Amino acid sequence: MPRVRIKHPDPNGAAKIHLLRILSEHLIYATKIIPVNDGFIVLTGTDEEIDKIFNTNLQRSLNDQNFNPIVPPELRAKRTIVIFNVDEYIYNQPTKEIEDELIGENSWLQDGIESIFKVPRTKIMKICLNQTAAAKKATESGILAFHMSIPAHNIKIEEFIPILTCMRCYQLESHPTNKCPRTKEHKVCSECANEGHTWKDCLSLEKKCLNCNGQHRTLANKCPKRKEIKEKKRNENKGKKNLTYSQATATTTTNPINPLINTSDCFNKDTATKIMACMMHAHIQNIARPGTYNDEINKVFKLNNLPSIILPENPPSADIFSMTTTIPQDNTAEETPLAATGATAKQTKTQETQNTINEDVQDSPPTPTQIKGSQLGLQIITRKSEGWPKHELNVQHIKFGIDTGLYKWRYTCAAYEEQELYIYITNNEVDLVNCFCITDDSQFKKIRNGLVQERTPPPNKHRYRHSSK
Structure with a gap:
């Protein structure tokens, strides 16, 4: 809480x-x-x-x-965003100008920015905002600055890693203060490491850590012991997130029961039904009035005593509904007599021909097709000096190339948000035929990822079709 x-x-x-x-x-x-x-x-x-x-x-x-x-440290972390792969044009601007530009170009940052920190020798910036909601908004819709767009997939909320610290003896990851083996009368200074007084009464000018004996305060973040514990916990968290496909699906393959309804003690079937009905209602309203999904779903959630949530304002509701298919009525009409005529049905089944079987297969619901990237004006771009690899490209390779800056991608169809389309691409839901381009190295540096902006120079007209596409 x-x-x-x-x-x-x-x-x-x-x-x-x-x-x-x-x-x-x-x-x-x-x-x-x-x-x-x-x-x-x-x-x-x-x-x-x-x-x-x-x-x-x-x-x-x-x-x-x-x-x-x-300000509690966990709240500060929730209000801090980390921006990766920041363009040099933005990164090299003075901190004050970056702050003014962000507030001026993004209306949801009107509550202000507490601080901006540029990580030296990297393309990373840490920005501490004054509102948690603003940090969430940045990770959902991205940021505009200096006539450029920073896509949402380049923005993460800072991870908070708590370290258990006894405030009586200052041991780390050992016990809480109320279970300290020392008596309440025990006094030790977290500033100079001497006993007999606390930090409030310390007059020493020399600092000493109780945990590593270094020349710094015991609670300083630069303490090697603290850094070691944080790194260990961070790796443990990564291990939990980076499960293999077989590990992640182990429980679902052995127990195919829908976890949304049955695995949580506090999440019953009625609640699940309410949530699904609210989502469908919000999608229908969003089709009629684009951009109202987030407001509409929170409105019906409130009417049904469900907690409010923050979701994208304009998800592809029409595409979601278009993915649903129904079995043609003719099939039902033909199959009904067979199910109702006992011995005649058995006799008919023994006389079925291969042609009838083929017709049944053709009448089954169609598999949803991929979104055609060429219709979105999508381009996956590489440098002329690099070229495209000779081996067959796969989604993992393309995702790695985009995330590391080896490739750049952009598109012209404003119906899709950048984060949304990025997810479709990396989930292999976009047909990338005729989307691969090669451009000069000088022009490649000027190209920005995401929805095409006016300042972005176009690549060379010639397109490159990879052998795997």
Whole structure:
């Protein structure tokens, strides 16, 4: 559950009531408030309510009454986006100009940007926003800046890796503070590593870590011990995400029951039916009024007491419905007498010819076809100096090439969002015949991935058809 520490010099009952009153005046209702030594821990129902606590006007009201909210590290991570493969034109701009440009070109960033950090010697930028919802929006719709588009698949929310730390003896990944084997009277300084006082009373100018004996604060992020633990946990998380296909499908192949309905104790059949009905309703409304899917599904979710969610505003509803097929009525009419005539049906089956069998096969529902990339103006582009590989291209190779910058891709059909089309391409749902191009190295550097912008120079007119396509 989202929580935030709000410091106060005298966390008594009167201060608690006063804090709750200030929060409720700004439509923030705590689910629980816990007094601690230096203030209160406030629990809320959503991350959005925690975001509101750090609103400028509310912070001013809290500070006037000696309340000082501290941004929790997990919330800071949720509000921080990491942008990969940033174009040099954007990366080389001054930080202040980047901030002004992002706020000016993206209306959903009006709440502001806390900080921008360029990772040295890379094409990576970390941007800490002032709202969690803004970070989610960036990963869904991408970012506009300096007449260019940063696609959503190049943007990730920063991963938060918690490290269990005892705030009495400062051991890492050992035990929480309330289970520390040391007595409550035990005092050790996290600044200088000496016993007999805490960091509040430390006068030493020399820093020393209790865990690695390095010349830095015990809680410093640069501590090698902390970095080692974070790296280990990060690798463990990657291992869980990067399961092989056989590992990921092991449970579903042995137990084909629909997990959406049966595997969760708190997710019953009625709830699943409600969700499916709401989704179909929202898709139908989106076909009639494009761009209303997110608003419509949250509206019907609210009517059915379901939690609100954030989804793309304009998914391909028409394409989703066009993928559904029905068996022709003629087949049903022909098969009905056979099912109703006992001995006659058996006699008819023994006299079936191969032609009848072939006709039945032809009348089965058709397999959905791939989206034709050429109709979308799709181009997969490589440098002239690199060329295309002689071996047969596959989806994994194309995805790797796009992600690493070896290939670039762009298209002209605005009906598809960049992230949406990228997913279709990497899932082999796009027919790439006549989509492969070769261009000069100088022009290749200027080409931007995604929907074609006016500033993007066109590649050479000649197209290249790979032998595998």
